[in-house]
Amino acid sequence: MRVTCTVNGEQHQADDVWEGESLLYVLRERMGFPGSKNACEQGECGSCTIYLDGVLACACLVAAGQAQGRGVRTVEGLGSGDELATIQQTFLEAGAVQCGFCTPGLLVAAHDLLERHAGPTDAEIREALAGNLCRCTGYEKIMEAVRLGATRRATAS
Amino acid sequence: MEFLQPATWAEALQLKAVHPQAVPIQGGTDVMVELNFDRHRPEFLLDLSRVGELAQWAPENGHIRLGAGVTYARILTELSDRLPGLAMASRTVGSPQIRNRGTVGGNLGAASPAGDAHPALLAAFAQVEVESVSGLRQIPVAEFYTGVKRNALSPDELIKAVLITPPTGPQQFCKIGTRNAMVISVAAFGLALHPDRKAVGTGIGSAAPTPRRALEAERFLAQSLTDDGLWEFRGALPDATSRRFADLVADAASPIDDVRGTARYRVHSLSVMARRALIWAWNDFRRV
């Protein structure tokens, strides 16, 4: 089947999509967006986190056909051009990236948190990132990056 | 495989009548795992995510009609005051990503004994509304679960909505797991006091082949509160009452040992949750 959707603001199309395929597979293998990672394919790790019509979701749990005509935003669409989004910049500065496999999903989830919550408490950050696993950092640097992101967004606005 | 994508409820029922073997998919948080791991290759997927009616809720004749496709995230933001027990249960489901997609209809469709919506729906005496081209029926939720991951749906039926009466008394939900997020419960318990009809509702999760009520415990507590005049004057709850209630809840379970916990631990944790839930609920009741 053919699937057409908007990814990061541009129309994309994939042909010969298997009906049981996930949006994650379509994004990575058919549309050229390898940013979202595939680690568990069962919703547990969050490395495939994207926005679907502005709502945070695991792309591995969305059937390709369910994305037909919808708007998808991936980690590739957080920044603009060469300019990183605030949260991407603060992940770099805080040293929140080691192997980097969890990073795209965490960035989208953290981005969503800061869009909804200007000054999240540590408990709120942990809660918002509960669906994203990282096997490298021990999470402390990630917490720091999100706190820094919140502060920087507050001073910028 | 064929991907069927009805735009209306009527069309969905038509498609289900023609292809009773079609697997419905709403949020996909159960269905996609099965597909990704190739545990299951259905001939047809019936995508309900475009059926607008399913994603709505509304008050109706004294109850809330909760469309099968309303997500946990929306229950939390839109219905915490009207469906407190279900909202508490929704709060414990998965992660933000899962709560944004997962639905009560999907939880009922999967009918896992560990589904978190079930104890809350049981305690609230909810009704499940199901429909096929040949008609509509309402099933008391306690009769909806028919076996491990089995429910009362006929092959041509779909779940349309859940009907829940907003509470006249406090509701509680407790869940035991290894983490605060992203866990399938080891055991779970839902409680609702219904002072308008001097009744008590309970729901047990992950401690029997199906979610179930603890009927003896419900009867005992309702009767004790009546005998002691406590529904009216809302005095302190005798310790013996909460202990006996907890024992009866534990007696209603028939758990197994599995990777998440032993049967013994499940029974013990249920009695602890039942007593705590009752004390919390009773304290709420005395406050209002």
Ligand SMILES: Cc1cc2nc3c(=O)[nH]c(=O)nc-3n(C[C@H](O)[C@H](O)[C@H](O)COP(=O)(O)OP(=O)(O)OC[C@H]3O[C@@H](n4cnc5c(N)ncnc54)[C@H](O)[C@@H]3O)c2cc1C
């Ligand atoms: C990482 C992860 C964590 C999870 N954590 C929890 C948790 O903490 N607690 C919990 O209870 N569950 C949990 N789940 C399971 C799942 O999220 C829930 O069961 C959820 O309610 C399913 O809803 P859905 O809309 O995504 O269902 P789907 O996957 O779309 O469907 C589930 C089942 O219901 C059927 N179905 C769906 N809609 C209908 C309908 N209208 N009529 C008839 N049949 C229908 C489908 O055919 C399928 O059998 C988790 C899942 C994942 C992947």
Ligand code: FES
């Ligand atoms: S790959 Fe989707 S949650 Fe792990």
Ligand code: FES
């Ligand atoms: S940086 Fe390696 S998994 Fe998080």
